[in-house]
Amino acid sequence: MALRLGTSRRLASSAAALPLALGGMIGGGAVLGMAPAAAAAGPWSLVGVVVAAVTAGCAATATSYQAQHYPGGAAVYAASRSRLGVLPARITSSAHLAGHVAALAAVAGALGELLLPAAAGPTGAVAVLLVVLAATAGLRIRGGAAWAWLLLMFGVLAIVVVLCWAIPPVPAMAGDRSGADEAVGIPGAAGLLFFAFLGFERLSAPEPDDDRFTPRASGRAVLLALVVAAVVLLALGWSALHQLGAARLALSAVPLRDLLGAAAAAELAPLLCTAAAVALLPVLLAVLESARPTTTAAVDDGDLPGALRRFGAHGTPYVQDLLVGGAAAVLVLLVDPVVAMAVASCCLLVHHAFGSAAARVLLADERRWPTRAACAGMGLSVVLLMSMPIAAMLATLAVVIVGPVVMGAVSRRWS
Template sequence: MTYTPREIVATVALGLPAVLGAGVFAGFAPAAGLAGWWVLPALAISAFAALCSAFSTADQSHAYPDVGGGYGYVRAQLGVWPARLTASAHLLGRCAMAAAVALMFGAYVVPDQPLIGALALVAGTVLLGAVGFRFTVGVSVLVSLVVLGVLALVVASSFSIAPVPSAGETGTANELVGVAGLMFMAFAGFERITAPHRGERPHSASALKIAIPVLIGLSFVVYLVVGAGVLRQLGSARLALSPAPLRDALVAADASALVPLVQIAAAVAGVAALHFVLLSAHRTLTGLVEDGDLPTRLKPGVLTFAVVVGSALAITLMPIAIALGVAACSTLFYYAFTNASARVLLQNDRTWPMRTACLGLGLSVLLAMSTPVPALLISLAGLGAGTGLIGLTATLREKRAASRQHTPQARTPGRS
């Protein structure tokens, strides 16, 4: 199947708003605290891991077009329990990512009441989805232009004025791999194009063969340039303490007049990224219901409410640095299972060689295990608790179904 340049541009534009979220606006602060300037080469490792994982999800999406994301792929290829582990990792990662995006929005747009701003963003985004709003190609292009335009202004300002001498530098090269794991979440929105939702037109394999590297590559360049700009202007020590690095970089560069533009871009990017995150979590819950791992009587509205409650709890309980770490670690575990299932696809279902899935699997495990210890422990605990809860729910449902089958029907009185 052939593709046109217009199709490639549309596909990349559709994916960019899902990628340019909390990572570019807030991710550099905790990363700089761990590795300083080493965060920039760490981005290359993150991008490569994301590229391999994107290839795997794209192949599986074409092999199983009616299956709901990674949970469905793993269930079809590896079985029930690996799929439940995958679903737990994905749901925890989505809730943590929703918290990170919402807290980023609060820090930039409502700095006096960031928690209230974060919760308001979740409520507003859910209401937008409820009234039928969708990020079409046209809307996605507009969002991308706004965000990229403001990021360009931040970078230009950061490099146009000499920075104030920094009070010191933080981080070491020893944290290179850990920061690569932390920054993986900055690229994790690629499923917006590699695994479209039901009802959306799937992208052709030939178009994705170009669009995926372009999307990941463009995102990498954006993150690299923005990271270099804020690091130059603030220094790693000041950057590590900043709740809103792009805003503080503008203030330090004597460009405070541009701060409202950054707030607009943060708001637009926050809504776009959160919309994708919530929709992705809803799809996994829907798959669990359809396969009987959750009660089949659960309605879409109940699933939406569950996603909102999980996101609100994460917002309330996790500071943004922890939320970013848990989002990255849990998502990496999710892609470890997704890459593992992609390894056993038949050759006819492949666009990319099996070694890309092998690389994705190895990198996902390595980066997940290298994330900051608090994030790793929370992720492992959540993974265990979520998988156990899903398994228990499915077991109880099966027992009730079996008991109903073996219960003798009451006899209707009749003549003897």
């Protein structure tokens, strides 16, 4: 196990990228996604996991082919700018940046709820700032450390699943229903659970200087990550529905803690919740790192201030990190983690909808399967986006209006 100090430009191998991508998917989604998905679709939320995974798979396919033409982590942005135009690219980059700020706030809020429920907001804000400082100092989690943290999260979730099935659940009272147990809620649940599959761009759009990460290796890594994440979420969601029922799960603020209480394992809750909170720390670092490529590309194109391109002694864009982390810390104090998760999902669905549209144009004269995947990804992203909570859609609408206006003012170019 090794914690290595290095520059943000040095790329890890696919073996290191896989646990980081998987940890980002499973960590945030498992802790945050179960309760709101159950509120949206009740037991049908398990179907939502599958729909979200298919949507992510289509988006990953589009991103992978874009990365072959526009290498690097900003492949979606670069393809959107080249194939769709300046305005779609600005919408894409605005949604990407805002989505990562909201994702940081969501994961940090979940960490706070697990670690110190009485002061969840301040705890989450402090966690974000500590991760930003660590990133600015050049800390990167790679090698055995990445796998160890992933196994820690797997271990916590495995224990919770086993305990959920260890004793029979309390029988539901007459008339105790979720209020949302029809299939019509599946798109809403899938839109929220899309958050659980974010992070695949680490695998589908690696940096260009890693010759070990071939397109075939990238495709296999993406498929493995999505399948594993879906299986884990299905197992956890099924266990939670079995033990709590859809009604109680939908009302749960901290499902992991409530599941342990329902399974007569409340004495294990402090230990397991602390372990889960610790396992979320690398997720915060991964989200922060994932925000950099698109933001840096927008700076290079003149749409954002050049100060965001400044690198510190360890090669990290410290101004970017401080601004993104500061915004996320404020958001943690103001917004519930589930709301932040919904906003993150909305923004990143917009990002991938435009990315899939750009991939469709890029692949118009090429192989049929990637083209169909891009079309499906675009359509599914729009459907899930339109099924999200109104507040999250309004926040995303504000982002896609204000972001391009600000970028136009900064660059003094409108086309």
